[in-house]
Ligand SMILES: Nc1ncnc2c1ncn2[C@@H]1O[C@H](COP(=O)(O)OP(=O)(O)OP(=O)(O)O)[C@@H](O)[C@H]1O
């Protein structure tokens with residue numbers, strides 16, 4: 001039993017309010033990812049859980065026990081820092097053993113734990129080196145080993161992959177997911193990289209400016225973003241946003257007209273929407289289909305290898321990005337026609353709140 | 362390797378010499394030439410009044426090694442270095458650790474401790490003469506409280522040198538403190554955070570995180586202080602004049618008196634060579650020790 005629970009947590013640095021009255025429950029064994037743009041307060045929140053930053057208000061509980069007044073070492077958490085924070089003058093072995101020595105663990109037990117962790121993370125051959133003699137990826141494994149041997153209730157990771165190259169990052173992602181599965185420990189992982197969040201999380205906490213925008217499973221957040229911010233932040237390329245005016249309903253589903261005059265018969269229940277106000281229609285690139293439909297002109301073609309993204313300009317000048325399904329992409333300046341798949345559009349009201357079609361189970 | 366040579370990077374170029382030439386010239390005229398001259402002088406019989414009376418081989422050195430007063434000054438100087446250098450390290454480090462934060466109080470205290478270094482040796486010795494004043498000085502008054510009377514360190518064979526050491530440490534503790542502060546601020550905060558999460562006690566943090574991180578600075582301060590304190594002169598001259606019974610006379614005072622009072626330049630130069638050799642040996646030993654630990658840890 002080692003869930004994490006934040007209750008009305010707030011934080012300000014002087015006059016600057018960084019975390020606003022934030023509440024969140026993370027269940028035992030979850031892999032929770034705090035995802036948000038730079039400066040939104042992810043690290044601050046994590047450091048408050050670790051005890052490295054005092055709270056301005058609220059409570060933090062781990063496994064049902066209030067811990068926000070305890071010293072960092074007494075909270076049952078282990079942290080992997082972005083820059084690893086290994087002790088530079090100690091060997092890898094000493095680095096990993098240090099925390100165990102501090103609490104008086106017996107030497108043979110320390111040796112056993114180090115051997116086990118070294119095996120898991122494949123660092124057995126590095127144990128007698130100093131951190132300066134390791135590559136970034138190796139240092140990162142050592143930092144994880146140092147966390148593992150403590151057998152904490154909760155692992156905290158602050159962007160531990162951001163210093164790795166792309167190939168190593170994707171490999172480490174998979175290894176971390178595997179590690180989580182094996183240890184069944186609660187993990188909290190901070191990142192601004194949505195791919196990391198989508199691939200590893202059991203639950204994603206999307207943050208923006210010190211507030212939680214949405215908490216949900218990865219696909220839930222992808223398919224049903226709660227706000228326009230989440231919709232724009234998750235998914236690559238970013239969702240297309242087009243101004244939309246409601247024109248009535250058909251069978252209880254709202255119909256909207258876009259700025260270029262196209263009418264889209266959405267699958268969103270009309271009753272859910274507020275009576276009036278400007279709306280924005282959101283649709284992902286894969287749900288914009290070339291062929292028949294409204295006229296547009298090709299502006300940019302992005303070839304990504306496994307897919308090709310085409311940026312097209314509609315009649316009214318708005319940009320729409322779509323996934324070109326064919327092998328032959330159109331050339332810049334080509335005139336094409338686009339249709340929006342009405343089953344997959346979202347509407348956002350002026351406050352950014354999202355309205356979706358009922359989910360097809 | 363051979364590829365690098367043809368690219369021009371890493372290949373010595375005579376043009377580079379041009380940039381260091383002005384410095385080299387000044388160095389040669391003001392440092393290397395006098396050192397060479399001093400070495401040459403130490404093997405001559407050179408009297409300022411009598412003039413140059415030719416080379417005498419090692420006679421100046423053998424005379425020195427048979428001179429009880431000179432040997433006493435060597436002993437005094439070494440004792441002084443042994444008294445002050447560890448004090449500079451321990452007290453300097455203690456001050457740096459205590460004042461390594463952003464509070465106003467610490468910043469004020471840092472300025473005060475460093476402030477004393479700015480004073481000239483005459484002012485400092487004057488202040489301490491008052492402290493050491495028999496019967497009325499701060500030291501005498503303080504000792505009187507615990508019932509000790511009549512202790513005047515300035516005229517005590519046992520306490521004269523330690524009294525000068527205390528003055529010296531008080532005077533220039535600011536420099537080691539500042540060097541240690543600079544080193545402490547280089548230690549990344551994340552390491553201390555990791556240590557806090559590792560439940561490291563304050564004592565173990567000092568021992569296993571802080572000290573190893575500033576070991577180079579400790580060695581540097583030690584070497585610096587050894588070199589500086591071997592050159593003890595002003596404080597001793599002004600507080601005790603080298604007495605009582607030569608018990609606080611340092612080597613530099615001996616050299617000064619031999620050269621400038623007795624005008625025996627060759628003899629004084631030979632004593633300088635011995636001082637130089639001692640300083641070099643001590644500093645090398647210290648650096649060697651530091652490097653050995655580097656490899657061992
Ligand atoms: N010690 C501090 N003093 C003042 N402001 C701070 C301090 N630490 C963080 N902040 C501010 O708090 C906000 C949140 O910072 P935080 O480090 O939590 O961001 P983050 O979400 O981790 O961003 P990144 O992805 O860039 O690491 C930022 O606006 C930052 O400027």
Ligand SMILES: [Mg+2]
Nearest residue numbers: 042043044159
């Ligand atoms: Mg951060």
